[in-house]
Amino acid sequence: MDAEILARVQFAVTVGFHWLFVLLTLGLAPLVAYMQARHVFGGNPRFERMTRFWGQIYVVNYVLGIATGLVMEFQFGLSWSGLSVFAGNVFGAPLAMETLVAFFAESTFLGLWIFGWGRLPKVVHMLLFWLVTLTAYASAYWILVANGFMHHPVGHEVRGGVAYLTDFSAMLTNPNALYAMWHVVSAALVAGGGFVAGVSAYQFIRRTHEVPFFLSSARAGLALAAPFSIAVAETGFRQIPPLHEAQPMKTAALREVLLPEDRGTDTVAQVQAAMAERLGPGDYAPPGWITGAYDVMMTSAFFIVVISLLGAAFLIRDVLARSRAAALVVVLIVPIPFVAATLGWLVREVGRQPWAVYGELLTSQARSPAGPGTMLASLIGFSTLLGALAITNWCLIARYARRGPRDTDLGTPAAATPEGPVVAVRL
Template identity: 75%
Template sequence: MMDADILARLQFTVTSGFHWLFVLLTLGLAPIIAIMHTRHVLTGNLRFERMTRFWGQIYVVNYALGIATGLVMEFQFGLAWSGLTTFAGNVFGAPLAMETLVAFFAESTFLGMWIFGWGRLPKVLHMLLFWLVTLTAYASAYWIMVANGFMHRPVGHEVRDGVAYLTDFGALLTNSSAINAMEHVVGAALLTGGAFVAGVSAYQFSRRTAEVDFFRSSLRLGLLFAVPFGIATVEAGFRQFPDLNVAQPMKMAVLRDFLQPEDRGPYTVEQVQSMMVQQYGPGDYAPPAWIGSAYDFMTITAFFIVVISLFGAGFLIRDHIVRSRGAALMVTVIIPLPFIAATLGWLVREVGRQPWTIYGELLTSQARSSVSAGTMLASLIGFTALLAGLAVTNWILIGRYARRGPRETDLGSPGPRVDPEPVMAL
């Protein structure tokens, strides 16, 4: 049987990795749907209302099942990482509490009002509700990145009797690791949302859809996000290197052979290892070397995303994508690429921090709960099966809506009329 530390890390990788893919699409679709809804309210064009309802129902499915994956992640966190909570709960407990309040209360409340407000609320108020959904979604992501940023670059605290205490909340909120990562996440999410909308629209053109105007408008808006944010995401990734050279020199040393000369850190793996042994004592402080390959594949995937997005924009000229099945299928390929790139980027960020849970302060072995390897294996199998089921359900439902098109949209549609039963006279 595997070591309990390895099983705990695998469990965290699986649960957080699955949840991250749901969050990525939720964040990416939200502003696109908000813009569609706004255009409907401002212009009165019913096509934008239909677009809002069609893409909105996909958003709702992904959001609901994403919440379920988030609950699974909370369970595994409590099961496997009590040492982390004991050491740093006083520091990132507040950001995680804020994230819970924003995501599980504010965001879900606004979304529920939006879902059930079709035809019942004034149009402007109804539209504003989804903008509030969008803003709270990004606020939730920010609070998560504040907590995660502390794990990568611990700031604004002091350690007393083996426990970290918050001393500077402002430093925690403006942590460069959190801010830089948030910029990268926002770009990746908007790229993912745009690529998804563009890819599904192109897929409909490959099937010779009759909804040409509907999916042409969707494709334009999707590419309007995918093209610039594809480039911006790559640039935001490169801008993290100077800070990483200071905060996580070992990660940059491992990535050294995969980076351009101007991005490389000043130290080799051997040099950083020697420095860390002197500072922290004996141990192997280098993360797995395969994160370099993950970084390489991430950048290659990002390159293809940008190229396909640009081709898609070119295919819009004279409706070439509407008439050419080959062009439509080429753009359809873009759908999974942002998820692949984001997963690889997440692995580089999180695995590249190993063997630290909180860089330079708390080792992963110290953060883990005192749970047996057998218990950890059983929970890993159970959580993986549950998350896989949620993911499969999510993509089956999304795929069904995407294939069906906007003709039979459930969101915002009036339910069947139910006549009251006649009252019997006494």
């Protein structure tokens, strides 16, 4: 098998797995922060239990997500040395900032939060998780700054076949990065809110005795999922004008997202001819299957909007807690955002092919000079490790979600509440 194809598959597998962890991390963080704030400022013990329960799931996903991120870094260095040589001077700075934020600041704040239960003042302890949330989103921004350069290279000049940063502010305000950031934030909040609502609905199907607990959780989750399911579509459409300008071939391939005034004019053949004239002979069209991925993504987004709005309606008079049919509908909101986000990532990344840095560095030029055997061995090894991490993550999350809040392990012992005992907890 071709070494370049193997390297691309390896990149898709490692980044794709890591993206699923990141999506849930970004989505759960604001909800846990909100729940803890409600407890600190309102004194309601139910929200403390909610913080412990959902925070425990957050910690599991975060820890294993960090492991998948390390795997991704290894394959990046192994398979894409050409990209590092060409663009390392440009996006080395944002990637370094992401490392400082995610692996140092965010992890430090989270560690203090985990082991600070009962030891730190409540307000300080709450602020720690708000810092965790802020640094998580800052980390996502720095990653998208680097990724945005690959889609729309700005603020640099090429000397001797190497890109050098000349305008850091242009890179930070790259429209491709900023629009993608808002889209990713919206998608993550839908995924996190939908996860919390779906798990709560699952507990109602099981006829849980923790009805007030999971009703409050479902309200918080759907309060995010419902409005941001609409925001995902809106922020997606806002990316079309800058995308059409920066990557005309992608919008030509995705005929459904062309600007109305450009329909029927910029076809794949026309853009191909223009790029061949400007850049030399070559096939500059992305794989045709991304149009199918785009269609499925848009269909999934439609169902997310419908289910989240139905779920919000089911909260009226606590129908969600009393009707198995209503709860079954809301459970569907758990997997669909992850499917849609994965397809969206494929459309974004595969849609820029055959470019690693659009218009400047081909994927074939970005690859390391490793042979097919090395690529295949590393693909099998990384895929096996990522599969094991993903299965471990999903099994632990499913276990905690199924057990409910009575056996939460996160934190320190707390007094019993009218809603039920809080078991001594540990980590």
